Amino acid sequence: MNFHGTDVRHKAIAQLRAGARNADVARALGIPLGTVGYWRHLDRAERGECPGSHHPRCPRCDGRDLDAAAYTYLLALYLGDGHIIQYSSHRVPSLMITCGDDWPGLMDACETAMRAVFPDNSVCRVSRTGCHNVKIYSMHLWCLFPQHGKGKKHERPIVLEPWQQQIVDEHPWEFLRGLIHSDGCRITNWTTRMVGGERKRYEYPRYFFTNKSDDIRRLFSDTLTKVGVEWTVLARGGDPFNISVARKASVALMDRHIGPKY
Structure with a gap:
């Protein structure tokens, strides 16, 4: 896993604020497109340009409405091809669903479900060989996916609340x-x-x-x-x-x- 230093991030943010596209910044600095998108989202949130991004509400913590159909579909994708991680360099954990490039409709459906379940958060796609990771960051992932835990899913109990x-x-x-x-x-x-x-x-x-x-x-x-x-x-x-x-x-x-x- 490659971690990018503060200098690289500052250069990326400067270019983004100057109007550069995410893809152009990623290409110029040699960093993943998803990383650029995440940095841009955090920068906008810090400056108050993302309504609701400072305190995204949670169906479990705050009682906001939950798109139950979308959540059910996303839960199933998580149980199959998803995982939740939190790198030491990131304050917020991320949910990633791996979708094969052979199924673009599946990838679109996954992103649509993520946006419906987490309307206050940004969704991005990170390209990998033969697939994309559809990804979202949220402090409330633990609330909505309590099946998360250490180790592989087939090596630990998976029980729905x-x-x-x-x-x-x-x-x-x-x-x-x-x-x-x-x-x-x-x-x-x-x-x-x-x-x-x-x-x-x-x-x-x-x-x-x-x-x-x-x-x-x-x-x-x-x-x-x-x-x-x-x-x-x-x-x-x-x-x-x-x-x-x-x-x-x-x-x-x-x-x-x-x-x-x-």
């Missing part, structure tokens, strides 16, 4: 959509069968969800059951990390509410 479970129960399809968008997929399988004495190829769609965490897989399967989707565990190499939805009626139900990633 009662208030989270209530939101998921109210928006189950948003939760399932987020989990499929992070650690799942819709694919077309094929097999062969004898028809009139001739072997013919037969194709059929199915959904997969793969995660090493027993708790996260259980959250996914329990929610599937609640919405009437039949599922099975598909073990590969002896590891039961895959949940499959292959029955025609259940796939059709998933297609109505989720569909393939795009």
Whole structure:
């Protein structure tokens, strides 16, 4: 991890205040675009140019309204491909959701959900090889994502708080959509069968969800059951990390509410 000194930051801020674009500053100083965006946001906040940025309100701490559907989707993305970190050089922790560049629609949906859940905070995208980290800084990440902890998710318990479970129960399809968008997929399988004495190829769609965490897989399967989707565990190499939805009626139900990633 590269950390940039105070001199570099001061140069970046000076160029930004002079009217330079984020991308031009990043290119000129050889620093990540997301870092420039974050510095610009902090500078504007310090000068009072970001309304609400000094004291962003929190649904848990301040009782402000929460976009429950957006939160449910973002929670699922976090459980799949997200993590919360706080570097020693940053006062504010950040939530990052890693989105593959092959799915620009997913990336847009992730950013939209972040903005809906954290309307007082800025969202940025940090480019990585083959993907982007959709990122937001907030002191209230711990409030909304109490599942955060040390170590990998599959190495520690992942249990929803009662208030989270209530939101998921109210928006189950948003939760399932987020989990499929992070650690799942819709694919077309094929097999062969004898028809009139001739072997013919037969194709059929199915959904997969793969995660090493027993708790996260259980959250996914329990929610599937609640919405009437039949599922099975598909073990590969002896590891039961895959949940499959292959029955025609259940796939059709998933297609109505989720569909393939795009």
